[in-house]
Each structure stands twice: as structure tokens, then as C-alpha cells.
Amino acid sequence: AQRVTQPEKLLSVFKGAPVELKCNYSYSGSPELFWYVQYSRQRLQLLLRHISRESIKGFTADLNKGETSFHLKKPFAQEEDSAMYYCALMGGSSNTGKLIFGQGTTLQVKP
Amino acid sequence: DAGITQSPRHKVTETGTPVTLRCHQTENHRYMYWYRQDPGHGLRLIHYSYGVKDTDKGEVSDGYSVSRSKTEDFLLTLESATSSQTSVYFCAINPQGRADEQFFGPGTRLTVL
Numbered sequence: 001a002q003r004v005t006q007p008e009k010l011l012s013v014f015k016g017a018p019v020e021l022k023c024n025y026s027y028s029g030s031p032e033l034f035w036y037v038q039y040s041r042q043r044l045q046l047l048l049r050h051i052s053r054e055s056i057k058g059f060t061a062d063l064n065k066g067e068t069s070f071h072l073k074k075p076f077a078q079e080e081d082s083a084m085y086y087c088a089l090m091g092g093s094s095n096t097g098k099l100i101f102g103q104g105t106t107l108q109v110k111p
Numbered sequence: 112d113a114g115i116t117q118s119p120r121h122k123v124t125e126t127g128t129p130v131t132l133r134c135h136q137t138e139n140h141r142y143m144y145w146y147r148q149d150p151g152h153g154l155r156l157i158h159y160s161y162g163v164k165d166t167d168k169g170e171v172s173d174g175y176s177v178s179r180s181k182t183e184d185f186l187l188t189l190e191s192a193t194s195s196q197t198s199v200y201f202c203a204i205n206p207q208g209r210a211d212e213q214f215f216g217p218g219t220r221l222t223v224l
Binding site (some may be wrong): 004006009034043044045046051084096097098099100101102103104 | 156169214
């Protein structure tokens with residue numbers, strides 16, 4: 001079965017501390033993985049995707065097929081990073097674009 | 112905002128009443144989706160559409176139906192609302208339908224009493 005697991009409901013760190021939001025997936029095939037973010041009172045939006053291998057707002061995520069993980073990392077957290085973060089897997093026939101989301105992790109960055 | 116709007120934005124209704132939520136897009140994209148967002152579950156796909164009159168079920172489709180008679184509108188109907196359908200509903204579009212970015216609407220908060 002295709003599944004995405006985010007084990008932490010809440011991650012609370014101080015400003016300037018490193019951040020790692022965990023994401024593990026279950027998928028038989030080559031996965032397409034994404035991180036979406038929802039800031040307070042804003043729409044859910046794409047943060048980054050593994051195929052582009054880019055860094056957005058200082059965040060990076062590396063696909064580890066051996067550990068079936070796609071953890072999101074940032075070396076120095078900022079207060080404006082406080083938001084809900086969702087890891088997502090593109091499942092089924094990839095041309096339908098359907099996403100399977102994890103449960104979400106709330107990141108709280110304290111001053 | 113990729114031209115996506117949802118209406119209504121908030122609705123309170125009673126158990127057993129029918130409810131229809133509307134998603135409207137201005138870009139004529141082919142793929143549209145309805146998700147529900149619940150604490151502890153994240154977002155779960157209800158139904159999706161890959162063209163006019165072409166729809167399919169998602170993970171949590173029981174109790175929901177959809178229709179797409181025009182490219183720009185994707186309607187989600189709760190035939191007889193139940194309290195378990197209290198949730199925030201998000202519509203999304205995907206311009207390409209492949210491993211591409213989905214753009215989300217602002218959400219509709221539905222409360223079923």
C-alpha cells in the first residue's frame with residue numbers, strides 16, 4: 001500500500017536551531033515526493049519536490065530510497081518558518097497527479 | 112492563487128441535509144481534486160477529475176459525489192451530511208497531471224451539527 005508517515009505532530013525549536021521534519025514513505029516503484037507548507041491564513045503551497053533537487057527558503061530534502069525517507073532539513077530555523085508542513089507522494093498512475101499526504105507536522109519556531 | 116476559488120468559504124449545516132461545495136478555476140486546467148483536511152489525518156483525497164464528465168474516486172469517497180459539467184467548475188456534494196463530514200475541504204488543480212505542482216484553493220470550513 002502507498003503510504004506517507006510523518007511521525008511528529010509538533011516540532012518546537014528555538015530560532016537559529018537546526019530543523020529536521022521526518023517523512024517516511026511506502027511505495028513500490030520510483031516515488032515522486034514533495035513537501036507542501038501551509039502558513040497561517042494562507043493556502044497550501046509547494047515548498048519543494050525531490051526531482052528538482054533545489055533549496056527553497058533554506059530548506060532541502062534528500063530522497064533516501066534505502067531508508068524510504070524524504071526528511072526536510074534547514075540548518076538555522078527562522079520564526080517565519082512556523083507553519084504546518086506536509087510530505088506528499090504522487091501515487092497511482094503518475095499522469096493523474098493524485099497526491100497521498102502524510103499527517104502533517106506543525107513547526108513552531110520560538111524567538 | 113492560480114485562479115482557484117471555493118464557495119462557500121464557511122458553512123454550518125444540520126445532519127441529513129444536502130450540501131454542495133463549488134470549486135472554480137479560471138485557467139482551464141484538466142485535472143482537479145477535492146481533499147479533506149482533518150487533524151491527525153492530513154489531507155485525504157475524496158474525488159478527482161481528469162476532464163469534463165471524467166471523474167474517479169479517491170481514498171475517502173464514501174458519502175460524497177462529484178460532478179464536472181464544465182472545465183472550470185468541480186462540484187462536491189454531500190447527499191446527506193453527517194457529523195463525521197465536519198472538516199476543511201480543499202480543492203486543487205494540477206496543470207499537467209504528472210509529477211507537477213498542485214495549486215490549492217483557500218478551503219471551505221464545513222460544520223455539520
